[in-house]
Amino acid sequence: MIHLFDTAKGAVVPLETREPQKVSMYVCGPTVDGAPHIGHGRMTLVFDVLRRYLEWSGYEVHHVSNVTDIDDKIINRAEREGREPADVAREFEALWWEGIDAIGVARPHDDPHATAWVGQMVEMIGALVERGVAYEISDGVYLEVSKVDGYGLLARQSLDSLQAGARVDANGEKRSPVDFVLWKKSKPGEPTWPSPWGDGRPGWHTECVVMSLGLLGDGFDIHGGGIDLTFPHHENERAQAVALGRPFARHWMHNGFVEVDGEKMSKSLGNFANLIDLVRSTDPRSYRLLVLQSHYRSPMEVTKDTIAQARQAIHRLDAFARRTADIDSSPGSGIEPDPALISKFREVMDGDLNTAGAMTLVFQLVRTVNQSLDIDDLAGAEPAVAAVRSMCQALGLELNDEPEVVPDDIIAMAEEREAARAARDFGRADSLRDAITGAGWILDDSAGGTTIRRA
RNA sequence: GCGCCGGUGCCCGAGCGGCCCAAGGGAACGGCCUGCAAAGCCGUACAGUCGUCGGUUCAAAUCCGACCCGGCGCUCCA
Known part of the structure; x- marks a missing residue:
């Protein structure tokens, strides 16, 4: 039986699934406000390997991964570039799939988009308000964290110490600095959806609870993502489910970060490494192998x-x-x-x-x-x-045993070289080989004959 | 400041109480092959030690403590 580290338990534990031989997994996908980076690549690769291994082991896997297509960062970018947020989201979602496909990650069975689930999110927020665990203030609706049992489970910190570290909120109306937004009332010109608390849009932490529970049901098996999502994102997702009295993920998994020259690689630092550039400039299988050769929870250079x-x-x-x-x-x-x-x-x-x-x-x-x-x-x-x-x-490692498709002119040169070698005219043979090398191809002489491959 | 995670040969990176005088990959070197190369294959060397200092134990890279360094979270983030 497979054993996996569970962030919530802080230990490696057997994977006990809700149903025998079936695994339901929700992996937090991207906010499509820019090109995917190599950190996204590692994350998708880690969970792709998990999925393939589970399938190989005989499990039936239901893999869900969302696309956050409405968010402050998308709105900001759209504003900066003078276009519609939906247009920004569309562009970068296309790039996302291009990168993911290129590294050989199997597409999720479902890829819910936040904008398609706003109705259900409003419903859930309504239920939270009704239960008295969420409250409305001037700029939105917030979850009252102190009313949630076991808040801080994933962060591995007590509510008190989280409160001590939390940034002071500018608004001042929040009952506690750790309370987080469920519904954001819109400012003029922003995309909006109707709700009982006025037009607005959902907070980031709400979409994943609603979509994971909606698609996989209560008590689904695995919830995963990058280690940075542990807190507050996953903590807050869990808080909402707990506040609703619904069993949430049975098992939490988080992959370690990619580092470049020992430093965190991220958009905000600017040493951002684009996944698209990577897959276009090298055999994408190299990246999968690199990921495979380190442990998924360790930092990777x-x-x-x-x-x-x-x-x-x-x-x-x-x-x-x-x-x-x-x-x-x-x-x-x-x-x-x-x-x-x-x-x-x-x-x-x-x-x-x-x-x-x-x-x-x-x-x-x-x-x-x-x-x-x-x-x-x-x-x-x-x-x-x-x-x-x-x-x-x-x-998920595909080995290539096929000879490559070689252009005719290269083949012609190679054949000419063979003739020269047979005639023991090695000067001519070598100059032909140099020409072929110059054209970006490599000759492999072996006992069985010569093969040609790309440099 | 609080919490979490790391520091292993030239590089990447497993191992996490005895099987470790520490896997695997890359690079290096040697051999085979070759007209010569390259590629490929095989082999060898490289950590007397696993950040530092103490401690626990019959036994520590592996556990505990302190310290140093790096990363992550507490703020948008995979």
């Missing part, structure tokens, strides 16, 4: 160097895939993954999703298979090859 290191490792894996391409391990082939290896993999992954340990296994197998193949021990290699393929599937 992303620089040109670490990306390049991962790309080299991907090359090694691809070479392995090419070398073993002739081994057919499809169902009915008679070649099964070595059960001992699979159970070792499972044991490692079940320990809080230890993907780094899993990659260790994969690379060790790559070596032993190569050793077997070096001495023509095909039978010894086959079950290990099948195991590697199975593991890679669980990790």
Whole structure:
């Protein structure tokens, strides 16, 4: 059984699902006010691997991830650029999916948009007001945090110490500085929805409770996101559910941050690393491998160097895939993954999703298979090859065993070089090779002939 | 200030009481292969030690305390 760290419990615990063999997970998605960055990339990759591994383990997974398409930052950007907030949201949502698709993250089964759920949010806020845990002041409706049992569970701090640290509120009407906004009354020119408290829009923390509960139901299994969302976002989501008396997430998961040169990478710091640039400038699988080689809760260093290191490792894996391409391990082939290896993999992954340990296994197998193949021990290699393929599937790592599509003129030059080599005219052969290299292609000579690949 | 999380070889990064004189990847070096290279494969070396100082224990990278450094939250943030 898989064990995962639960932020609320502060410990690694077995994943006990609401229904047997089914997992419902809600992952906090982006606010689409700008291009996705590599931190978003890591987050989606972490939960993609979790989802794939659970599916590989036999669970039926219901994966929901929202898109926040109305928010102050979107409004501000729209204002700055003189266009409609919806237009800003549309543009960056498209970019979001481009980045996510490129790194091979499976699309969620549902991708609720905040703007489509405002009616339900108004309803929920109404219920909170009715229960006497929310109150209206001049600029909006707030949740009264002191009325929520166990507030501070995720923050791992008492209400008192949270209150001590909270910034003083400018308005002065809030009953406590930690009370948070459920409904924001609109200022002129902003997008609005009607409500019993006047036109306005929902606060950020409200959308995720309403949409997660709405799509996955009470007591769903996993709620996840970046570690920065732990407090206040997730705390406040939970507070609303608790205040309503509804069971919320059974299990909380948060992934660690990406750091660039030891520093937090974020929009506000300006050392913002764009995911789109990354996937356009390198093999996107490199980034998945980099993510896999560190633990999801640890900080992860992303620089040109670490990306390049991962790309080299991907090359090694691809070479392995090419070398073993002739081994057919499809169902009915008679070649099964070595059960001992699979159970070792499972044991490692079940320990809080230890993907780094899993990659260790994969690379060790790559070596032993190569050793077997070096001495023509095909039978010894086959079950290990099948195991590697199975593991890679669980990790969402696609290995490339296909020769690349090479332009005709490059092929022509390569053939000419072959002729020159056959004629032992190595001067001519080498100058042709230089020309091919100059065009961005690399020749791999081997006993079986020469293959061409992109540099 | 309060709370949380880290500091492991040249780089990235697992391990979190005995299986660790510490995995794996990258880089380095050597060999095989090659007309020569590159690629690929194989192998070797690199941490006598896991930020520092104390402590607990038969046993500590792993637990406890203090300190130093970095990150996160308490403010928009994945």
